[in-house]
Amino acid sequence: MTPSLLNRVKSRLYLRARRAVTHLLDGQYASIHRGRSLDFNDLREYVPGDEIGDIDWKATARSGETLVRRYTAERRHRILFVVDSGRNLGVNSAAGDPKYRLAIETVGVLGWLTIRHGDEVGLLLGDEKSATQLPFRASESALERALWQIEASGKTQDAHRSDLAGLLERVRRTVRHRTALVVIADEIEFDDDLERLISTLAVQHELVWIELADAVLAGEDAVLVGAGNRGGFDVDGSWSMPSALQLDRRLQREYEAAVAQRRERIRAIFDRHGISVGRVADVDAVAPELLRLLKARRHARA
Numbered sequence: 001m002t003p004s005l006l007n008r009v010k011s012r013l014y015l016r017a018r019r020a021v022t023h024l025l026d027g028q029y030a031s032i033h034r035g036r037s038l039d040f041n042d043l044r045e046y047v048p049g050d051e052i053g054d055i056d057w058k059a060t061a062r063s064g065e066t067l068v069r070r071y072t073a074e075r076r077h078r079i080l081f082v083v084d085s086g087r088n089l090g091v092n093s094a095a096g097d098p099k100y101r102l103a104i105e106t107v108g109v110l111g112w113l114t115i116r117h118g119d120e121v122g123l124l125l126g127d128e129k130s131a132t133q134l135p136f137r138a139s140e141s142a143l144e145r146a147l148w149q150i151e152a153s154g155k156t157q158d159a160h161r162s163d164l165a166g167l168l169e170r171v172r173r174t175v176r177h178r179t180a181l182v183v184i185a186d187e188i189e190f191d192d193d194l195e196r197l198i199s200t201l202a203v204q205h206e207l208v209w210i211e212l213a214d215a216v217l218a219g220e221d222a223v224l225v226g227a228g229n230r231g232g233f234d235v236d237g238s239w240s241m242p243s244a245l246q247l248d249r250r251l252q253r254e255y256e257a258a259v260a261q262r263r264e265r266i267r268a269i270f271d272r273h274g275i276s277v278g279r280v281a282d283v284d285a286v287a288p289e290l291l292r293l294l295k296a297r298r299h300a301r302a
Helices: 005-032 057-063 099-116 140-154 164-174 192-204 249-272 283-301
Strands: 040-045 067-071 078-084 120-126 131-137 180-186 206-212 276-280
Touching (some): 005 099, 078 099, 078 164, 099 120, 099 206, 099 283, 120 140, 120 164, 131 164, 164 192, 192 206, 249 276
Parallel strands (some): 078 120, 180 206, 206 276
Antiparallel strands (some): 040 067
16 A cells, blocks of 8 residues: 555654644744635634634634634635756755655645645646646645655656746746745756746745755765765766865865855845745754744734
């Protein structure tokens, strides 16, 4: 019997992060979306992070449980996960976890929150040669299918190069209604064309960016490494770092400075366009990082 990837995500969420964090994620979930309708739909149990003004005090008094009003718009939200499935999805992250597993964990946690709230999830996944798009659905089976699509793409040894710009352009052309876009991508360089495309999408949709940290260690004992203890290498090409340079401290410092400059530059782009960004390096840190990101979005709008 094929194991359930979604059940694995849920088990890790409860085991590692504890049930309290699950409730906190539930309460912060609404911060993905901007605005809502005033059309009352039904009631649900209060979870930490819900707005106090949404509590229905009369219903709470009658039932003995704290209940909040749920509005029509809350049941019509959609989250589209855009996953760059180029060959870099199969390499290891900074903490040694395959990046496709970080993507599965991220989509699993946010996707599960989405369907728990009665909303719909969709997936767009692809590289420079092809793209797969799954329709919006509000069921665990649909989310399970999305997770297996990511798993299959990450394990492909002969994957093609990434084409994140192509995926985002497809979103721009085909996704007409305002949607929450969660982009899950490698650490990439941003050129002017990509920044213009991101700027356009940030106006059309709610945009959240999750970056999968590269497998480069830092510190006094650091060695520039890649997946499986392989020396530093270029995923998109044939270049590999000569072994004699892997312990070069000056080269390490120069690399760390270049990485810091890149992050500062990209952070400025995200801040300029009001895009929330998270960065994950290992599976166990996904839920805490998503909680931090959602709380930051909620506080930014308070």
